Amino acid sequence: MAEAAESPGDPGTATPRPLFAGLSDISISQDIPVEGEITIPMRSRIREFDSSTLNESVQNTIMRDLKAVGKKFMHVLYPRKSNTLLRDWDLWGPLILCVTLALMLQRGSVDSEKDGGPQFAEVFVIVWFGAVTITLNSKLLGGNISFFQSLCVLGYCILPLTVAMLVCRLVLLAEQGPINFMVRLFVVILMFAWSIVASTAFLADSQPPNRKALAVYPVFLFYFVISWMILTFTP
């Protein structure tokens, strides 16, 4: 309800009129109601969001995380140029994959030979320290990907190799022989190529163009070592 002050008209028309000069002539009278409610729509939504994750059942929480992990698995299996892996990174998927791989790759406790396959801890260390080293390398070379995003991508792209491990274990149940080895070799090479394609689809864009090969080569070495561990696994 503003009462406008009456400004006298311009004494002379020679001076230019200021902007919005006519506004001062408006007076708002009582018979035009200016009223309403001012609410901030965000506030109620935030309150609702907070309480929903606290009060929801455990099953809901777990299923939501599992669905997120599963969605990312799909993105790895069908690599497209999408940002889902990078935007909402999580490390649950890499942990599940690494533990599965390490459990399947470790030699049994009855095998007391000194020169057997890798132990659980060795696989775990190779995967995680390898991923950390590659991430540090790509950051030092000037890449603009964050630390955990890169760890997330590298961890998720182990999925094809874990599938290869499962297939190899199944194939090893059959009789040993050169055909057995050829099948395993073919599967491992295929999955190795798949891993590389999937991870470079996500990681290559974050590097300056004249250093892409320098950043991709350690990824190649990393998956090569994991593939070799899978291929040389003997039950």
Place this chain on the structure above:
Amino acid sequence: MAAADELAFHEFEEATNLLAQTPDATTTRSDQLTPQRHVAVAVGSGGSYGAEDDLEESDKAALLQEEKQQPGFWTFGYYQSFFDVDTSQVLDRIKGSLLPRPGHNFVRHHLRNRPDLYGPFWICATLAFVLAVTGNLTLVLAQRRDPSIHYSPQFHKVTVAGITIYCYAWLVPLALWGFLQWRKGVRERMGPYTFLETVCIYGYSLFVFIPTVVLWLIPIPWLQWLFGALALALSAAGLVFTLWPVVREDTRLAAAVLLSAVVLLHALLAVGCKFYFFQPLPPELLEPPHQATAQPPNTLLPPTLPKSMAT
């Protein structure tokens, strides 16, 4: 006039005055090491001091690297300066290490006083893994021919390979650098290399062993020794040609001792790797079975040898 000139240049020279201790630096143009910087710097600014031809390049490099002095060793940017290389530069350095030429100093021509840590680190990692993998592959191939050999993944060799290669590629340059620093007083013309340049020299010189190790899969012994000798010659030649300009002003004895120690250590590494990772095949596979021969030096296959020798 001179005073006016000095006044006119004053604000421009302030930055370079941090480097130039004395106004006439013609005679004191030696590479100096400052504690924070890891690149050899030629003291002296501008062309007015009569730059020597072969130090002009490092002069420009010194002015460029002035700005890189700022990050302390606790910042990320400090370590980022060691990875400031492009793909083409790394490939060029690898080519330079593969083909050593007598007049061609690796540090001056290829590194251009900008050592990087990418090459040494990843070449060592690749070499360690390739050693372990091909060592295991020779065992697989040997088992094909002689099923009595027990095959195992031998994963512990990865650890051994990694530790050996990394210790060699970092501790030996440290010792070499320390030795060269100690003998610094004897030299006038050429300063010693910085620690990172020494690490670079060693790291890139190990590259030639990667294809050699892969070629060692071929199970013909004399061919393996030929490849090994070739790789060792190339690698050691690269090291010697790079170290020669630094060492030749020293006394004869010191130079000879240093160079022969470098070559000897390199040879030791090559031969040690050959014997540990590529066990010679049991003699039965190379000679007729009825001939009894000496046992191979490795003790990893003792349980199976008596069985195969009994045929």
